[in-house]
Structure formats: C-alpha cells, structure tokens
Amino acid sequence: MKIMFFGIAKELAGGATLEITEKPGTVGQFREWLIRQYPAMRELRKVMIAVNKTYATDEQTIADDDEIAVIPPLSGG
Amino acid sequence: MKIMFFGIAKELAGGATLEITEKPGTVGQFREWLIRQYPAMRELRKVMIAVNKTYATDEQTIADDDEIAVIPPLSGG
Amino acid sequence: MESLIKIVSDIQTEEAIRFVESPGSGGVVTFIGTVRNQTKGKPVLKLFFESYEPMAILEMEKIAQQAFEQWDVQRIAIIHAIGEKLPGEEVVVIAVAAPHRGAAFSACQYAIDTLKETVPIWKQEFFEDGAVWVAAHP
C-alpha cells in the first residue's frame, strides 16, 4: 500500500512516499499508526487523510489498492 | 452664464452648451427654468445639477461665473 | 495610498493590475465591465459612452479616497472607456490591492457600485431599430 506525504508531513516522514505491508483497516486506524510512527505529526494544527484523491472520514475502510495521502494543514492561495 | 448638457439632456436641449444672460439665482430656480424651456426633461428619471463640477443642492446660489451642468440619469460602468 | 484614475478610448486591463500590484500587497481584486451582446433578450449592436470628463475624474478620485478611508487598501486604479464599444469590449476596469483580500473585495465592489451612482458618464445602446440612452426614463 502506497502512502504519499506532502509539505511538512513529507519532512516529518523523511520522504514523499512509503510502501507499507500491514493493512491499516480504517482511516482512523491509519491515523493511529501514523502518530505512532511519526509522533511529531501530533503537533500539526490539523492532518487530513485523502483516499484516492478524496478527503476521507475516520470510519472509512481502506482497500489494498487505495492511494493514501497524508495532508498537513493547507496553505495554498 | 454657460450651461452644459450631456447624454439625453443634450438631445433634448438641442446642443451641448448654451449661453444664458438671465441669472437663475438658485439651483432650484434654474431647475424651474430648465423645465419651462425643455418640458421633456420632466420625463427623465432624475436630473442632477452640477455647479463647478460638483453636485449641487436646490438651495445653492449660482454665481455669474459658475459652470452649470445638466446631469441626466447616469449609466456608466 | 496611490490611485490611477483615467478616462480613455481603449481599456488596458493589464495597466490597472500592474499599477496596483506591489510586493507589499497580498491580493488584487479587479472588476472588468464589458459590453453585453443583449439587453432583455434584444441584440445590442454597440454602445456609445460619453462623459463630463473633468467632473467624472473628480468623482472617480472621490471614490478612491472614500475606499482608502473605509478599508485597509493600498492602491486603486479606476479606468473608464468612452466612445464606441462593441459587444465583448471592455468598458471599465477597477483594480484594488490590499494586504488582506476581504478589504480588496469590499473596496472593489464599493467602487463599481458607487461609480454607477455618482460618476457623470452616460451610455447609449444601439439596437437594430434605433438607439436609447440607458436608464434615462423611469
């Protein structure tokens, strides 16, 4: 499963993409895993998770071939 | 005294400028004279009078060397 | 608090935008008014704009001044065209630069709303069957 990181999340994760083998189950479980791996992400103002280029809720289930993106606080415009 | 007409007022007055010799006294009196001269101006939605390039109230006195402009309803923009 | 106020034959939108942009401002809001090809479904062939130019300039300067007093805006450009204009052509451009976008939106909308109420400019609409001075009659 491919995870993409952007902005400050990319710095905190030490790279733009990561392949993981364990299945996170839901988006909420993925968030828990994320904080365990990179505790500094807890300090961010807000982290959203996108599944297949759409913002996801914590209840949403993640499938094997989903594209997961870690979206730190936005600052476009 | 020079009177300037614009837009539809110019058409109704038959010209862009007019020299008059009688002194109108106040702007209100000038309005009365205007309607007597060009009754069709009464049909306009609104007519403003500018004295020396500033909108004038009816109470304002007109001096000999003032520049008077007849301002029919605006439609700029 | 600088302004560019002009009455011209041909509008240059870029001139207004370039005038107001500066490294100290964060946002520019512009309004560009163009000639519509119809009025209430009736095809418009062209418009003809006329102004009482020295007074129009004074009134446009007042608008810029009032915007500076009401909002935290840095620069304002107000350019209006006169003469003959065809459908699609630009008639007026207003550009406002401000440190924060809310002020720029408010000031730009204020400027175009006020321009239509106070600036001595008139337009005649030409249709297939004749011409009328816009808004002249009730």
Added chain:
Amino acid sequence: MESLIKIVSDIQTEEAIRFVESPGSGGVVTFIGTVRNQTKGKPVLKLFFESYEPMAILEMEKIAQQAFEQWDVQRIAIIHAIGEKLPGEEVVVIAVAAPHRGAAFSACQYAIDTLKETVPIWKQEFFEDGAVWVAAHP
C-alpha cells in the same frame, strides 16, 4: 458553464481573464494573489509552493462546480502556481464572469476562500534565518 483549471509554473493573468470574458457576460471579477514581501513584519525572501496535483485539480474543479450551482455565473478560471515564487510574483488567479456583477463578486470570493480550505497546496516561507511551512502548527 465552462471552467479552466490549471496548476502551472508561471501565472498568466490575461489567460484567465480572456478565458472567462464573452459577449454574453457583463462583468468579470478576478482575484490575484501575490507573494507579500513580509509576514508579521519579518522580511520574506521567497515562497516555495508544492501541490498534490491530481487531487488539487479535482478540488479546484469542485469549487468551480459549486460556484456554478450557487450563483448565476458563466465561466470560471482557477490557476495556481507551484514552485519558487519571489515577492510581488503571482501565485493564484481566479476569474469569474457573470451576467450581473454581484454574482461574480460572490462566486470569486467563495472560490478563493474555499481554495484556501480544501485544495491540497502548501507553501514554505523563506526568511533570512530559515524556512517554515505556513500554518502547519497551531
């Protein structure tokens, strides 16, 4: 109801304006965001913008769609720059054409407000003494 949605290296404001203008519309409102030369008084040397491009395009398309649903607007262009940008340079341009200006102002302001909330784009501010990702921390 057509839209032009792009992520580019260099913004062409004119492209957005020309895309939305048409003889059927009466007004175009644009917002142009530029790089400010300071943040809270601290000089900014440059910005660096990064995007999750395919998702950013989808979110920008949603904004245009929502604007079409909420207001009587005809065309919308949303162009955002990525990469390095110096103070004064343009970062984003949004242009909205509508038959009546009120709708164009509302839709344009909605578009930039929503873009900042939903479009996956990030900027890093570079100061004399280092760089920070804007708004990342509380």
